[in-house]
Amino acid sequence: MLKMNSDLALLAPSKPFSEHLPIQFDGVHLSFGKHHIFSNLTLEIGAQGITAIMGPNGAGKSLILRLLAGLLMPEQGSVRFNTLSRVPRDQIGFVFQRPVLLRRSVQDNLLHALAIAGVERGQRPFRADALLELGGMQHLAKSPARKLSGGEQQRLTLLRALAAEPGLLILDEPSASLDPQATALIENIVLRASQCGVKVIVVTHDQGQAARLADEVIFVHKGRVHTVQAADEFLKTPASREAKAYLAGELLI
Numbered sequence: 192m193l194k195m196n197s198d199l200a201l202l203a204p205s206k207p208f209s210e211h212l213p214i215q216f217d218g219v220h221l222s223f224g225k226h227h228i229f230s231n232l233t234l235e236i237g238a239q240g241i242t243a244i245m246g247p248n249g250a251g252k253s254l255i256l257r258l259l260a261g262l263l264m265p266e267q268g269s270v271r272f273n274t275l276s277r278v279p280r281d282q283i284g285f286v287f288q289r290p291v292l293l294r295r296s297v298q299d300n301l302l303h304a305l306a307i308a309g310v311e312r313g314q315r316p317f318r319a320d321a322l323l324e325l326g327g328m329q330h331l332a333k334s335p336a337r338k339l340s341g342g343e344q345q346r347l348t349l350l351r352a353l354a355a356e357p358g359l360l361i362l363d364e365p366s367a368s369l370d371p372q373a374t375a376l377i378e379n380i381v382l383r384a385s386q387c388g389v390k391v392i393v394v395t396h397d398q399g400q401a402a403r404l405a406d407e408v409i410f411v412h413k414g415r416v417h418t419v420q421a422a423d424e425f426l427k428t429p430a431s432r433e434a435k436a437y438l439a440g441e442l443l444i
């Protein structure tokens with residue numbers, strides 16, 4: 192219980208995010224030159240909790256995340272956050288596939304993120320300590336961030352995204368090249384954030400990870416949403432032939 196209270200103090204969104212759900216993609220078009228990625232993409236992400244986006248390489252998953260975060264704009268159509276017609280960027284934390292860290296210590300990376308998030312100077316060291324503790328990284332506080340192992344770097348990237356107390360956490364294959372232990376550490380933090388009310392959207396190819404984390408799975412293939420199902424249902428009885436082939440390792444784009 193004590194842990195839950197301290198998690199809440201650290202991870203609960205600075206502003207309630209539920210009022211921005213559902214997120215709706217309506218008639219989204221996106222292309223690069225002659226390469227049409229999305230033609231009339233329609234998608235609703237409404238559930239609280241953790242949404243996984245799955246699908247083969249090149250299906251358009253990362254681009255959906257970029258549209259969600261306002262890093263890309265659709266050529267046509269809209270991405271709405273309930274009644275908001277713009278992306279609430281200040282309430283979104285993004286963890287990219289490859290960690291991008293400052294050439295500074297672990298602690299300084301967090302202090303910098305807290306400063307950008309507008310946390311009062313006097314509060315920053317306490318919050319940085321609490322984040323380090325959440326990530327089990329206190330002993331690495333003074334280490335150069337770019338010298339950390341891949342798993343540690345990814346964990347720090349996640350802590351840095353959480354420093355701003357986002358209402359929506361977007362993760363693009365957060366444990367793609369990590370071993371089971373490093374993956375478990377990341378998943379533990381993501382679950383704790385979710386329990387504190389952070390909406391999580393994660394792209395993953397890892398069926399085990401989808402089973403451990405996700406409440407719902409959105410399956411994307413060739414720029415189209417094929418299925419939206421509860422995670423356990425999707426993993427047992429996927430509702431499209433393509434999703435079934437993907438889960439069986441048979442579907443190539």
Ligand SMILES: Nc1ncnc2c1ncn2[C@@H]1O[C@H](COP(=O)(O)OP(=O)(O)OP(=O)(O)O)[C@@H](O)[C@H]1O
Pocket residue numbers: 223226228246247248249250251252253254255
């Ligand atoms: N900046 C870009 N310029 C041109 N094409 C792009 C660009 N970004 C993405 N694409 C193309 O858009 C398609 C979808 O890319 P996206 O990165 O969303 O796939 P993905 O589903 O995330 O794949 P993966 O599982 O391999 O990460 C791919 O064919 C990719 O080559």
